[in-house]
Amino acid sequence: MFPTFEEIASWTPDLLGGLSISLQVTALSLLLGIPFGLLLALGVLARNRTLRIASLLLVEIGRGAPALVLLQFIYFGLPSAGLTIESFAAAVIALAWNTGAYTSEIIRASLLSIPQGQREAAEALGLNRTDELRYVLLPQGLRVALPALLGFSILIFQGTSLCFTITLPELVSRAYEIGSNTFRYFPVLLCAGALYACISIPAACLVSYVEKRAGLYAQR
Secondary structure (H helix, E strand, C coil), X not given: CCCCHHHHHHHHHHHHHHHHHHHHHHHHHHHHHHHHHHHHHHHHHCCCHXXXXXXXXXXXXXXXXXXXXXXXXXXXXXXXXXCCCCHHHHHHHHHHHHHHHHHHHHHHHHHHCCCHHHHHHHHHCCCCHHHHHHHHHHHHXXXXXXXXXXXXXXXXXXXXXXXXXXXXXXXXXXXXXXXXXXXXXXXXXXXXXXXXXXXXXXXXXXXXXXXXXXXXXXXX
């Protein structure tokens, strides 16, 4: 039932290739999604009603629709409207949207957690709203949000497993392909799960360390 050493050796190149694609999708989704989340958070907090409603709409769709539905919509739905996107780009767009929607709430809550006295001090120094955001609110808010953002990054990495549904040759897709050729689904999926764990567990330890450091900083 469990994989032999020879099987693991023969599967490893394909599985590592799939893991590489999963990590690439994760990195690009976070690289695009977190700044998008910051923009959405600022949009939700904006005084302009139109901007606020548009931002809320993007956030609610991104949070309300499962990542799988976003993937299917972008990869299979948009071609019916004349816009064809290859699987890698579709995966990045869908997961970046999902990332932006969720992280916008994390960032917004972090910005709102900053004591009112900090804002009053910025006004007393004569800072305009842009400088107040740049020099006072964002540095403190992002420090508060960092542990939660890192934790969500792990979920996005694990969420790349959904991309096998749009024919992206990531880790799960490679595992299924090997399983269909060898009929050894259990051991190959066990190996794929071990690779996910090799990334997720150290990342979770990093999140715990950052949370402790953030807690020590908050106590000072």
